[in-house]
Amino acid sequence: xxxxxxxxxxxxxxxxxxxxxxxxxxxxxxxxxxxxxxxxxxxxxxxxxxxxxxxxxxxxxxxxxxxxxxxxxxxxxxxxxxxxxxxxxxxxxxxxxxxxxxxxxxxxxxxxxxxxxxxxxxxxxxxxxxxxxxxxxxx
Amino acid sequence: xxxxxxxxxxxxxxxxxxxxxxxxxxxxxxxxxxxxxxxxxxxxxxxxxxxxxxxxxxxxxxxxxxxxxxxxxxxxxxxxxxxxxxxxxxxxxxxxxxxxxxxxxxxxxxxxxxxxxxxxxxxxxxxxxxxxxxxxxxxxxxxxxxxxxxxxxxxxxxxxxxxxxxxxxxxxxxxxxxxxxxxxxxxxxxxxxxxxxxxxxxxxxxxxxxxxxxxxxxxxxxxxxxxxxxxxxxxxxxxxxxxxxxxxxxxxxxxxxxxxxxxxxxxxxxxxxxxxxxxxxxxxxxxxxxxxxxxxxxxxxxxxxxxxxxxxxxxxxxxxxxxxxxxxxxxxxxxxxxxxxxxxxxxxxxxxxxxxxxxxxxxxxxxxxxxxxxxxxxxxxxxxxxxxxxxxxxxxxxxxxxxxxxxxxxxxxxxxxxxxxxxxxxxxxxxxxxxxxxxxxxxxxxxxxxxxxxxxxxxxxxxxxxxxxxxxxxxxxxxxxxxxxxxxxxxxxxxxxxxxxxxxxxxxxxxxxxxxxxxxxxxxxxxxxxxxxxxxxxxxxxxxxxxxxxxxxxxxxx
Numbered sequence: 256x257x258x259x260x261x262x263x264x265x266x267x268x269x270x271x272x273x274x275x276x277x278x279x280x281x282x283x284x285x286x287x288x289x290x291x292x293x294x295x296x297x298x299x300x301x302x303x304x305x306x307x308x309x310x311x312x313x314x315x316x317x318x319x320x321x322x323x324x325x326x327x328x329x330x331x332x333x334x335x336x337x338x339x340x341x342x343x344x345x346x347x348x349x350x351x352x353x354x355x356x357x358x359x360x361x362x363x364x365x366x367x368x369x370x371x372x373x374x375x376x377x378x379x380x381x382x383x384x385x386x387x388x389x390x391x392x393x394x
Numbered sequence: 395x396x397x398x399x400x401x402x403x404x405x406x407x408x409x410x411x412x413x414x415x416x417x418x419x420x421x422x423x424x425x426x427x428x429x430x431x432x433x434x435x436x437x438x439x440x441x442x443x444x445x446x447x448x449x450x451x452x453x454x455x456x457x458x459x460x461x462x463x464x465x466x467x468x469x470x471x472x473x474x475x476x477x478x479x480x481x482x483x484x485x486x487x488x489x490x491x492x493x494x495x496x497x498x499x500x501x502x503x504x505x506x507x508x509x510x511x512x513x514x515x516x517x518x519x520x521x522x523x524x525x526x527x528x529x530x531x532x533x534x535x536x537x538x539x540x541x542x543x544x545x546x547x548x549x550x551x552x553x554x555x556x557x558x559x560x561x562x563x564x565x566x567x568x569x570x571x572x573x574x575x576x577x578x579x580x581x582x583x584x585x586x587x588x589x590x591x592x593x594x595x596x597x598x599x600x601x602x603x604x605x606x607x608x609x610x611x612x613x614x615x616x617x618x619x620x621x622x623x624x625x626x627x628x629x630x631x632x633x634x635x636x637x638x639x640x641x642x643x644x645x646x647x648x649x650x651x652x653x654x655x656x657x658x659x660x661x662x663x664x665x666x667x668x669x670x671x672x673x674x675x676x677x678x679x680x681x682x683x684x685x686x687x688x689x690x691x692x693x694x695x696x697x698x699x700x701x702x703x704x705x706x707x708x709x710x711x712x713x714x715x716x717x718x719x720x721x722x723x724x725x726x727x728x729x730x731x732x733x734x735x736x737x738x739x740x741x742x743x744x745x746x747x748x749x750x751x752x753x754x755x756x757x758x759x760x761x762x763x764x765x766x767x768x769x770x771x772x773x774x775x776x777x778x779x780x781x782x783x784x785x786x787x788x789x790x791x792x793x794x795x796x797x798x799x800x801x802x803x804x805x806x807x808x809x810x811x812x813x814x815x816x817x818x819x820x821x822x823x824x825x826x827x828x829x830x831x832x833x834x835x836x837x838x839x840x841x842x843x844x845x846x847x848x849x850x851x852x853x854x855x856x857x858x859x860x861x862x863x864x865x866x867x868x869x870x871x872x873x874x875x876x877x878x879x880x881x882x883x884x885x886x887x888x889x890x891x892x893x894x895x896x897x898x899x900x901x902x903x904x905x906x907x908x909x910x911x912x913x914x915x916x917x918x919x920x921x922x923x924x925x926x927x928x929x930x931x932x933x934x935x936x937x938x939x940x941x942x943x944x945x946x947x948x949x950x951x952x
Contacts, residue, residue, distance in 0.1 A: 270512035270528050272601025275642045275728070278841050279848045281952045295950040296601050297516070299524060321512050322767065322877065326527020352766050352874050370732040370765050371861040374852055 261385055262312040266294040266303040268331065271321035276348060280316060283374040284381065300327055304334040307343055314385040317347040317364075324351055324359065332363040344385045348372065403444055415439070432686040432856065433644030434846070435809060441801035449804060454699070458794045462702040464695050464807070465795035466753040467718040472791035478756035479781045480557060480722065484509030484534035485768045486881045487888075488544035491534040495549060497771065501778060505756060506587075507557040508545070509533035509768075510567070515602040517563045517936030520885045530881035532768070533559075537889045537931050542570040543577065552580045556587035557632070557722070557756075562604035564591040565617045566935050569923040572625070586627035588678060588722075591617060592634045594655040594827055598836045600637035601948070604936055607831055609943035613918065615662045620919035622663075622673040629678040631659055632722065638836075639682035640728045642844020645693045646810055648682060650817030651827075651836050653700055657818070658827040660709055670709045674716035683749040684726040685741060691797055692806035694752030697721070700811055723749040724758040730765050734860035735872050738762035743780050750784055751797055757781055763872055770875045837951050889931065896929035904928040905938055912942045 265281040267274060274296055285291040292310050294303060307315050317328065328347065335341050341363065348368035351359070356367050366380060429437045438445075449455065456462055459469030468474060481503055483494045495506055511533040513525035519537050520529045529535045536542055546556075551574065560567045568589045575585045593610040596603045603610065614631065621630035635643075635652035643651065656677065663673045681697070683690050701719035705711040725745035730738045739762050746759050759777040761769030769777070785791055797803045817839075824830045831837070850856040857863045908921040925935050 270516050270518075270524060270602070271532065272596075272599075273640075274601060275640070275844050278952045279642075279845055282841075282845050283848070285952075291952075293950055293952045295948060297524075321528055322531035323512075323527030330526075350765065350767070353871065354874070371858070373862065374848060 260288075260290045261314070261387055262290045262292065262310060263314045263316060263381070263385070264292050264294065264303070264307050264310060264312040265316045265318065266298055266306070267296045267318055268298050268300060268303055268327045269319045269321040269323045270297055271319065272296055273320040273349075274318070276320075277316075277318035280318070280348070280374065280377060283378060284316075287378045287381075289381070300330040300334055303331055304338060304340070307335070308338055308340055311388075312343060313388050314344040314346065314381065317345065317349075319347070319349040319351070322350065324349070325355055328359050328364055329362045335363075342388055346380070346384075348377075400444065400447055403442065407442065407444065426855075431645070431689040432684060432847070433646060433689060433843075434850075435646070435689065435806075435813075441805050443801060445801050445805040446808065449808065454808075455798060455804070461706065461714070461717060463698040463718065465798050467698065467720060467755075471753060471794040472750070472785075473794070476785050476791060477750065477754055478505045478555070479503050479778060479785075480505040480507045480756045480758055481774055481778055482507040482509050482557075482559065482724065482758050483774070484511070485532075485875070486530040486534065486877055487885055488534055488536065488541040490530070490881075492545050492547055492549075494771070495545075498774075498778070499549070499554070501775060502782065503778060505555045505557065506549070507758065508559065510558070510560055511535045512602070514567075514932060515560065515562065517566075517604045517932060517939070519931050519933030520882065520889050522933055525882075527882075529885050531877055535881070535885045536567065536570070537885070537933070538892050538929055539570050539573055539926050540888065540892055540929070542567075542574050546574050546578075550580070551575045551578055552584040558587065558589050561590050561593050561596050561600070562602060562610070563932055563936055564589045565613055565919060565922050566926060566932055568617065568621070568628075568630075569919070569926045572923060573927050582624055583626050585625065588629040588632045589617075590634060590680070591631045592655060592680075594658060594831060595634050595637055595652070597831045597946075597948070598638055598651060598655075599641035599643070599840060603946045605939050605943035606946045607828055609939075610946075611658070611662055611828060613939070614659065615666045616917045616919050618659070618663050618673060619666050619668060620917055622668060622676065629676050630673075632678050632680045633659065634680040636680050636682045636724055638840065639684060639726065641840050642728075642847065643840045644843050645684065645686070645689050646813040647817065647836070647839055647843060649693050649697055649700075649810065650814040650821075652679065652681070653697070653704065653814065654818050654821045654827045654830070656701065657704060657708070660705075661826070664709070670705075670711045671713040671716050674705060674709070674711055675713060675718070678755075679719055679721035681721055681723050681754075682726050683723045683745040683752070683754075685729045685745060687744060687748050688803060688806055689810070690745070690748040691752045692803060692810045694721070694723075694749070694754065695795075695798075695803070695807045696811040696814065698753070699807075700814060720755050722756040722758070723752070723754040725749070725760045727760055727764060729858075730760060730762070731858060731860050732765040733869065734866060735762050735765065736870075737860055738765075739776060739780070742777060743784070746780055747784055747788075747790065750790055751795075753795060763874060766872075767874045768877070770873055772873070834949050834951050841951055892929055893931065900928040901925075901930045901934075904930055905934060908935065909938050909942060912938065
């Protein structure tokens, strides 16, 4: 790829073990040329934000099916702001009722994908919306 | 089939392909180059006697209630008794779920099935930092014996059977259930039900674990022994393919990994010093029923035949009940769509029909709204009514295994069985399922299959109505169950009240004794029972397990 490689963290907040979606999306993004890091399951907001900063990612994809998104997503966004990493683009998917979407978008989640979204759609969105955060330091 | 007759048929079939089929295809081409099941097993244009030429009716198919049970485990199947209609339910606090249970029983449901929330499944109390936002969301929160008492309030435990979907902390929840029965004055030989306790499939697919695989198996072993000796009507393990399938496995993988898990549990029971016939009759199974109608029916038929062979030939079980593969089925949550949710009612009906034609012993039908949230009362009623329509209107329960003898179904049953044995032999070579899980083998196979299917969807080789074909722009919203956000606060309040009101000395010494039992390798069940009666919390008991055995971190595989 000509452009610098974009790094994406696929993260599983919450206690649910439903990782089929997260893994499929992780693989599809990798196949589409992105550098993908998958956190594994049962991650706290702190763990996710720390991983994002350590790995210096450009975007975070959150997958949650436990229903705890209204508690966990705002916490993740708050931690990113506290660490000065609010320019990391955050998108999400899983079981998220329509009524919850406006509130989550208001806290800074850029896009919530509904169940049944095609991989193509997700990749197209990422292509459009995720850019390298900054030119990496030399050396 | 006589050899000459066979040859003649082959010749005739070739002629049919050459003349009739080819001429037809020239005018009306087939819809695809290749037809395959949702699991990608290739399906032929036509099946006939030539496809089951090697099948011997008495040896391979036989009679219901007799080895190898291909047609059903009971002699009269649904003519005697219909399957148990068992809707999985649990949300909010114990009071909320108790109300749903009573409602379902009033609607004619015949067994209970408890869904616990995520912190309960992971062995955390409701006030643990990791429980934030999760309490009562995906199931009911149970922290102490108090919650369990409320959950079954007004439900005499000798009148219902209860299935509990709980694995890592299964021993703790079983102990609580036993303590509730004792309080209700019901003798332990009269309580019936199931704890899932299938920890291997947690590592493979469902991913709600506490301690690493080997100590987990040891706890399962303790429970199996204790339950076999104290709860004659309890099913201590429900060997589950459901979650394996939902994680993206094929039908063959679901079947093979589930039976391989079963083999590991039987071995564990034998290694604990029990005779196989002492405990094997109480092992039960739990499968998914996906949307590929015939593949699922074939899977259920193959499952019965394979388990019967495994138990009789491999483990030398003598009691025919040890050969029975009794199973619960749930329709495939993963097949439901958020788009055009009413369509899910049709999907569930078709899947439920396949489960019944496959000879299930009990059934949960999913509700149309489950891609959004836990089901509303209205949605769950439609799901239950779907089963009742199949049972009382369609006539499919009038005769046993009505699809038995279908060339296609018999050939597919053979095919599914053959492919599943291949996996089982592979796992045997790795040293059994425990070793295979530690190597990440089934996890990797499932991830591969699930990605393959997603790609087929993207290429539109496979279809989901409303998702990649027949989409509608206008979506009609459906009502969704909302969990009261106050649940967490109320649950935490109750938990803290119990912690401060209990006899602290009794609780503390119960936990100490449990720790000692775990360290010296004594059966931990009596100690867990004492701990729950002393009002130790689920989290405290599981903390002892974590302290003794360590926590599990999974290898990350994508």
